Amino acid sequence: DTISREKREGTLGLLFLTPLTPIGIVFGKSLIHTLRAITLFLAVLPALALPFLLGGLSWKDCVVSLFLNSSALVLALAAGLLASTLATDSRRALVLALVLSLGFAYLFMLVHLHLFYSTLSKFLKLPFAPPTDFAWFLPDNLISQIELLISFNTGLGRDLYSYYGLGRMTPGEGWRFVWLNYPVPFHFAWLRQLGWLFVVSIFGFAAIAVLASWRVRHTWRLEPPSLRHAQLQKFFCAPRFWKSIFRSKMSGLLTRNPIGWLQQYTWSARLLKWGWCLGIVLLECMLVTAPSLSNVWDGQYLLASLLILGIAFTASGSFREERQTGAMELLLITPLKARQILRGRIRGVWGQFLPATVVLVSAWLWLL
Structure with missing residues (x-):
């Protein structure tokens, strides 16, 4: 840095x-x-x-x-x-x-x-x-x-x-x-x-x-993204199918857990969520081809450690963006209490890694 x-x-x-x-x-x-x-x-x-x-x-x-x-x-x-x-x-x-x-x-x-x-x-x-x-x-x-x-x-x-x-x-x-x-x-x-x-x-x-x-x-100056960059981001990162379902899901998440919604509303957050899931799936496919069962379980321990580190890393910087943009002050003047803000953020972080965790636990049950 x-x-x-x-x-x-x-x-x-x-x-x-x-x-x-x-x-x-x-x-x-x-x-x-x-x-x-x-x-x-x-x-x-x-x-x-x-x-x-x-x-x-x-x-x-x-x-x-x-x-x-x-x-x-x-x-x-x-x-x-x-x-x-x-x-x-x-x-x-x-x-x-x-x-x-x-x-x-x-x-x-x-x-x-x-x-x-x-x-x-x-x-x-x-x-x-x-x-x-x-x-x-x-x-x-x-x-x-x-x-x-x-x-x-x-x-x-x-x-x-x-x-x-x-x-x-x-x-x-x-x-x-x-x-x-x-x-x-x-x-x-x-x-x-x-x-x-x-x-x-x-x-x-x-x-x-x-x-x-x-x-x-x-690149010593931070320049705004170009028009071409914005067009590419909109083309590749914006929802293109089942938009009504996506909007309904995000609206429901905003109603139930507004703090968790802040954790998942951007395309980069959604990419992180499903990227972890895809990464676990690909690594599991590589591990199941190992000739020794001990190597498979060694890989499972490694994947579990990586997933735990990913959760800890995401949680450690969860309020960083709000502090940098000034949104933290806006959250503190809302009727939400500090306990509710923390609980909502924990649920939001957990929701990001839930698909990857489900895949990993399913692989463990299959190996057992």
């Missing part, structure tokens, strides 16, 4: 009155958040140093962790910076930043896995053919893919997925398996590859920063 907040508050134009350039603004904002992340890291550094001082970790473990976490920090910063320039609303910027961060993390872990095996094949004769593409590593279902990548990049995965080429590790053995079973020249070759990954992450961040500065230069 570092750039989008400046747009909403109208202070981005004031920054252009200074000698700062767009790229300077972007890098300055990035530096602030980088220093904040480094400060948090330094705060927990004494606790992180204890395993090393007690002999539980080697210096190689520390170097691997440093490269991986530094790359993750750079990519997360790039994702947040790009999302802040693409979205103006704080919630949309946050959601977009999370999506971009997950995408960058998945791509980084996939590249790391590829580099590990391609480097290992130069020092050892593997019991399988060297990989030719990324899909070679991955199982047939999404949950197994994620578990494989996370276990490999953290060294803390399940024994079933912690496979490094010559044998399976015991749970929690992690990267120590590499140091004990693979030749020392491979250790340094792998560390060099991790260093190059970190350098590539920095160059990727620089490229995204240049793109963000271009966006800042061309």
Whole structure:
């Protein structure tokens, strides 16, 4: 939200009155958040140093962790910076930043896995053919893919997925398996590859920063939507079928729960409601094709967690728009009491996620 907040508050134009350039603004904002992340890291550094001082970790473990976490920090910063320039609303910027961060993390872990095996094949004769593409590593279902990548990049995965080429590790053995079973020249070759990954992450961040500065230069003012945009929004987002039923339903909702009506009257709110439902349906269709029932239930727990986070995220910003537009003061001068306003908003938020919840619970009953 570092750039989008400046747009909403109208202070981005004031920054252009200074000698700062767009790229300077972007890098300055990035530096602030980088220093904040480094400060948090330094705060927990004494606790992180204890395993090393007690002999539980080697210096190689520390170097691997440093490269991986530094790359993750750079990519997360790039994702947040790009999302802040693409979205103006704080919630949309946050959601977009999370999506971009997950995408960058998945791509980084996939590249790391590829580099590990391609480097290992130069020092050892593997019991399988060297990989030719990324899909070679991955199982047939999404949950197994994620578990494989996370276990490999953290060294803390399940024994079933912690496979490094010559044998399976015991749970929690992690990267120590590499140091004990693979030749020392491979250790340094792998560390060099991790260093190059970190350098590539920095160059990727620089490229995204240049793109963000271009966006800042061309979109620093909040302009009203164009006529073409309004026509497209009306064509795709306005009700086109059963309009009388839709109006009757919204009128009844306004009569029964005016606060909940405020939560659901816009097309974006309706898109959120049925988008969650469609997303749960599509993910359930992917999960039921998993070969293992345990993977299916792991996916159910993940979907339930995502749904709970979505409800909490929507509820946390439910009164934000009313405060920004001044509608909150109008609500407070109505005969409605504060308790009624809160109860109506809770019902409105719950109504947005009711179809998705029904689909998820129905899937659980079917699996049982």
